[in-house]
Amino acid sequence: MGNYTELLRLLAYLVGIIAFAALNAAYLVWLERKEAAHIQRRIGPKEVGPYGLLQPLADGIKLMTKQLIVPAGADVILFKVAPLLILAPAIASFVTIPFSETLVARNINLGLLMIFAFASLNVMGVLIGGWGSNNKYAVISAARAVSQNVAYEIPMLITAITMVMVAGTMNLNEIVMQQPNIFKWYIFRFTASPLMPVAFLIFFICSLAETNRAPFDMAEAESELVAGAYTEYSGMGFGVFFMGEYANVVIGCSLATILFLGGWQSPFGVPADAHWSLFLFKPGILWFLIKLYLLCFTVIWVRWTYPRTQFYGLLNLSWKYLIPISLFNLLLTGAMLKVFQS
């Protein structure tokens, strides 16, 4: 009997995670278009449904009814596998994300490690898609994506290691539990390292670069490479790439929220007499989503206000600034831990 409930739980989470990823992709597109419109003093989508809220549905139907054209000379298998290689690891990463204290599909002790393992897979999607589509722009884009991901994974992982040192665990839920109110959020944990806000910034910049978001959208770079690795994709092939991109944005922002901004914890902390725990004080999924979408909003905001960096500028930023700073932070944190704990 116990096995059945476990199976049901698994199924419910699978459906829930896929629905969450798909809805996020759809409505982040809506948010992106609406936000871009308001930044540019336009209105944005407004015809389909109230405030254009059904626009993602219309977009989805349009993409699904379109033919998936495989260009002549393309490697058919690689070409078709590539979009899935971006989306699948992103969806798998959702398994360990704690949406609230109890709402987590699998509370794995190595949750953080698992997410990074899946995140390094997602560059394969761009590489294979770019290589498989038999298009020179796509190949350039694939080469760019790989060197970009290699460059940015290093400072991101160094920052993550720093966080693991401070938290003493890789279990995401436990990391969240260590940050019960805004003063104990890791971004403001100056007793661990005075550079914590910088670490957050590095992590955020790296997750922008990892997910190929502007101003680091080297792999797409529409004014240089047409659409980069996605040039030859049509219909849902393109749609899946974009679902994957937005799923990765959500994963990146979730991780930033969990590691630095207290995850599902309320910023005000839980008061001692819990019976007047209004929703403001109650930790839970609401707080997680608020923080998550504020970060997503920032990601989109950055895209529509900055021009694209130059490619070597992007690599210089990582190798010359982010990596040394994050390494210094790692050493500093280690030293401070040693001093204060002994």
Next chain:
Amino acid sequence: MSHLAQTQTQETFVLNLGPQHPATHGVLRVKLVMDGEYIVHAEPVLGYIHRMHEKMGENRTWAQFMPNTGRLDYLSALSYNFGYAAAVERAAGITVPERAEYIRVITTELNRISSHLLWFGAFVLDLGGFTPLLYAFDDREQILDLLESVTGSRLTYCYFRFGGVYNDIDDNFVPGSLAFIKRLRARMPMYHDLVTKNIILMKRLIGIGPISAEMCRRYGATGPVLRGSGVQFDVRKNEPYSVYPEFNFDIPVYHECDSMARYMVRMDEIEQSMRIIEQACNKLPEGPIMAEKAPKIIKPAPGDYYFSVEAARGSFGVRIVSDGTNTPYRLKLRSPTFSNLSLFAEASQGMLLADALALMGSLDLVIPEIDR
């Protein structure tokens, strides 16, 4: 770009940039021989929208060619109207009344601002910044509304006539122009704060795409490209025509020779054009807008005539050879963008693709004017 010399291998490939590519803003095709992301050799391929404007001119009466001039450079059509009208007026010996000259200058300068604004937006778009385009279009829209009220069209103007202009300005035009200048003056600091001083933009433009004055001379590049290379040449000052000598304005010159210099030249030119419009609006004389003795059928005396004006992209020249009949014997248009594009092949050698596209954007190409 010494990097290229060190690493260049025989393993190059050909990349077709265009004829449909987001950065070429039209049907320009550039054949690039690439070594990785470095350009080994670039070859612009022209002619995709060649419409034989010069041949058309030889088969029409002098006046019938006027609409064609608005279809060369569709972003600053009035300068091309101006060049052709002034060339024929010189050949036929027609003098233009002062009010008409003032109106010509005001409308042409407004058109220049609108062209530079559109370039500004499109250039930042080339660099991956989407938002400034919409703001620039918002400002440009005000100019188009003003010009529409006088010329009757919004883009491909055919407003000038031999001996004047076709339509007098209405009562709202002068106050409208002054109000627009006030508005744009308030917006320019915003553009400079948000775009010019943006660190990413500065990194992508400063020192990128050097074009020396010597190279400009060899290819005959003019306009902001030349002025960004430190040469103070502007037809409005160096070979003054119309009523330009009566106005007080500067020719912005930058000596850095890079994409940023060309960017700054255009941004400063917007401000200088605003100064010209302001002075012209305040001094606008009363009087006729057409020369009274302008003949209905133009038959310039036989001869060879050349006239050039400063268009938004450089010096636009019209050479006409008349045999005394009502059609030109030969009509040669010297369009600035053709020369400006010609230097792209040399200037882009050894550059990264993304930098070369920034360089191409800074040349401000309008393809119909190259192909004619």
